[in-house]
Amino acid sequence: MQDITKLENDLWEAADQLRANSKLTAxxxxxxxxxxxxxxxxFNRFKTVKEKIEANLPSRGGRKRRIIKADFEKENAIFLPENARFDFLAELPEDETPGKAINDAMKIIEEEYENLKGALPKNYTIFEDDLLQELLRIFNREALQTAAGDVFGRIYEYFLNKFAMTGAQEGGEFFTPISLVQTIVNVIEPDHGIVFDPACGSGGMFVQTGYFIESKGENTQKKVTFFGQEKAETNTRLAMMNLAVHGLEINISQENTFYGDHYELTGKCDFVMANPPFNVDGVDAKKVKNDPRLPFGLPGMNKKTKALSNANYLWIQYFYSYLNEKGRAGFVMASSASDAGHSDKLIREKLVNTGHADVIISIGTNFFYTRSLPCTLWFFDKGKSEDLQDKVLMIDARNIYRKVTRKINDFTPEQLKNITSVVWLYRGESDKYLKLIQEYLDAYNANASEIKGKIQAFETCADAIGEKLAAYYDLKCGDGLGAIFNKKLCDAYHEKLGALRSDYKSYQKEGKTLIQAITRYNEWFSKNQPDFSGKIKSVNDQQHKIYKRFQPVSDKIRALGKNTDHVYKLNTRVAEYAEKEMGSRKDADWNNKEMTQLLKDLDRLRKKAIESLKGTLYFYKQVIRLQSRFPDARFADVEGLCKQVDRSEIEENDWSLTPGRYVGVAVQEEEDFDFEERLREIHVEIEGLNEEAVVLAEMIRSDFEALMG
Structure with a gap:
């Protein structure tokens, strides 16, 4: 099947284009x-399971019994009556209304499955027939007809993400950015027991928990039980569909967590994860004042309205109270809560004094689709080791991000892993840290192994261009013909060809030297792997030796990367000279189509070569970044990034839990300027501004028409 990322993009672009041309809002x-x-x-799951069931059905007298609904339930699949199958809907006769047919399909499924009752959309008649038929066609593409595994889970999450960015579904509040959910999951490691989200939105916390457990080769349904509580009906439905698409079961209640504890899970949860609404006011103080989930008291109250002025510390206490004696919690919180005063500060003091405050991570701006403000991730651990009872790990990750669009940031997979590795070291889990280092060592070595093929393919194409350019010179200027053609032009052309040959020869020599160096390093690397059954120090020492030995190779890679661009530009310039100055495009002896294609191929192969070179350096930099900060594979305070803070220091800082107060200012890292990456960021900025300009122009047009009308 084609690359999932490309498929996600293609599906979204097709579906969103339809919406843009309709009268429907997001x-x-x-x-x-x-x-x-x-x-x-x-339907895909139904087809796959049906084949499996049919193959395993016992036969009697050469006949097999009829397949029944229970057969599918044993395989964790939904049984679909014929009129609810996607192929039936995609092949509807032209005289039938697709909207009604899909509504009926959803009703049939809900009648079959009580846990999906009321969850599926049944308003398809709002669509024009043509639009709905086109949507059915989009989701009936060949690539999707055979898709299996978690492809649809990925696609569903991708569409949830995109709808959140476009402002659909209550301004995107139903969707917590995946980077933040993954950070929470990585820190609390929810791998057993009861997992509860009391503000579950579309269920993203549960989905990422499923991925986390499956990455360890274990069965999610056998390891954990999911419970969710959600105030909004639409979000509850989104969560039920989301979990069903991912093959996960959930116990979900539509209820306001401020006033209700449907599952009575206080003190029973192994893990609590949430992204609650921030800074909510107006919660009725009378209704919550005796709530057993508030062990540290009520936050500040508005004396006039008798309502709480800010519910942040209601949520914080709820999350804490739901945990059992060894439970962990991770949640998103407004940055202001870390320093809030008055009664909030008193609650925070009591929390810190329990010894269960574990990790606090500051997150930069633009991670949320509807809020540009920064936020903070809080973590509790009631089973924290005794030596950490008096400690809190502060991480300032505000300068760690990748720019996705002009207004949206996230974490790269490696940024996420590196943040998590700091937590591992804080907990004394050096083995996990060393395995991450090994993953990066293996990654840059594997990337380096691919360089030879990428460089050789680039050189083969460059050779073909060079031969064509030289042949044209010989044809027009060789053997004294230059005087007839144009001596001045021929001399200039000869000079440019000479420069190209000289620089290209140096490039080939440089490439050959690099490939030899990589080959020697690969051979040495395979024979010098650390023994992970040994002591932490010996593994760490060996890993330091491995990456330091690669330093000369990395310098050669960096140099060749720059020269690959240089060779491409030289070929392009000489070809342009032949076309514009020598007039080759009008010459029957010059094949325009062939040269155009060769230059396109050279650019494509250049990008692949550069990608391989940069990929190698990228993973190598991850090793250097971590090993330079934590040289002994043990936790250490890093200026501007992390600090292990004693309770006494928190008290001295007025019980503040803001990492920036403790870790100091980050030292600016010296890195090579990545021109292509900076161009990408500029392109993202321009693209965002253009989109805003289009929206603004449409608003002006609409307002003008209203004014004139």
Missing amino acids: SEYSMPVLGLIFLRHA
């Missing part, structure tokens, strides 16, 4: 589209 459009993804997934 909110009207989002739920039905997610419903179609659910249907497509359910």
Whole structure:
């Protein structure tokens, strides 16, 4: 199947283009589209399981019994009656209304499965027939007809993400950015027991928990039980569909967590994860004052309204209270809560004095789609080791991010792993840290092994261009013909060809030297792997030796990367000279189509070569970054990044839990300027500004028409 990222993009672009040309808002459009993804997934799963069931059915007298619904339930699949199958809907006769047919399909599924009752969208008649038929066609592409595994889970999450960015579904509050969810999951490691999200939105915390458990080769349903509570009906439905698409079961209640504890899970949860609404005011103090989930008291109250002025410390106490004696919690919180005063500060003091405050991570701006403000991730651990009872790990990650669009940032997979590795070291889990280092060592070595093929392919194409350029010179200027053609032009052409040959020869020599160095290093690398059954120090020492030995190779890679660009530009310039100055495009002896294609191929192969070179250096830099900060594979305070803080120091800072107060200012890292990456960022900025300009122009046009009308 084609690359999942490309498929996600293609599907979104096609579906969003339809919406843009319709009269539907993003909110009207989002739920039905997610419903179609659910249907497509359910049908694919149905087909796969049906084949498996049929193959294993016992036969009697040469005949097999009829397949029944229970057969599918044993395989954790949804049984679909014929009229609820995607192929039935995609092949509807032209005289039938697709909107009604899909509504009926959703009703049939809900009648079959009580846990999906009321969760599936049934408003497809708001769509024009043509639009709905086109949507069915989009989700009936060949690539999707055979898709298996978690492809649809990925696609569903991708569409949830995109709808959040477009402002659908209550301004995107239903969706917690995946980077933040993954950070929470990585820190609390929810791998057993009861997992609860009392503000579960679309269920992203549960989905990432499933990925985390499956990455360890274990069965999610056998390891954990999910419980969710959510105030908004739409979000509850989104979560039920999301979990169904991912093959996960959930116990979810539509209820306001401020006033209700549907599952009575206080003191029973192994893990609590949440992204609650920030800075909520107006919670009725009378209704919550005797709540057993508030062991540290009520936050500040508005004396006039008798309502709480800010509910942040309600949520914080709820998350703490739901945990059992060894439970862990991770949640998103407004940055202001870390330093809030008055009664909030008193609650925070009591929390810190329990010894269960574990990790606090500051996150920079633009991680949320509807809020540009920074936020903070809080973590509790009631099973914290005795030596850490008096400690809190502070991490300032505000300068760690990747720019996705002009207004949205996230973490790269490596940034996420590096942040998590700091937590591992704080907990004394050096073995996990060393395995991450080994993962990076293996990654840059594997990338380096691919360089030879990429460089050779680039050189083969460059050779073909060079031969064509030289042949044209010989044809027009060789053997004294230059005087007839144009001596001045021929001399200039000869000079440019000479420079190209000289620099290209140096490049080939440089490439050959690099490939030899990589080959020697690969051979040495394979024979000098650390023994992970040994002591931490010996593994760490060997890993230091491995990456330091690569330093001369990395210098050669960096140099060749720059020269690969240089060789490409030289070829392009000489070809342009032949075309513009020598007039080759009008010459029958010059094959324009062939040269154009060769230059396109050279650019494509240049990018692949550069990608391989940069990929090698990228993973090498991750090793250097971590090993330079934590040279002994033990936790150490790093200026501007992390600090292990004693309770006494927190008290001295007025019980503040703001990492920036403790870790200091980050030292600016010296790195090579990445021109292409900076161009990408500029492109992202321009693209964002252009999109805003289009929206603004449409608003002005609409306002003007209203004024004139």
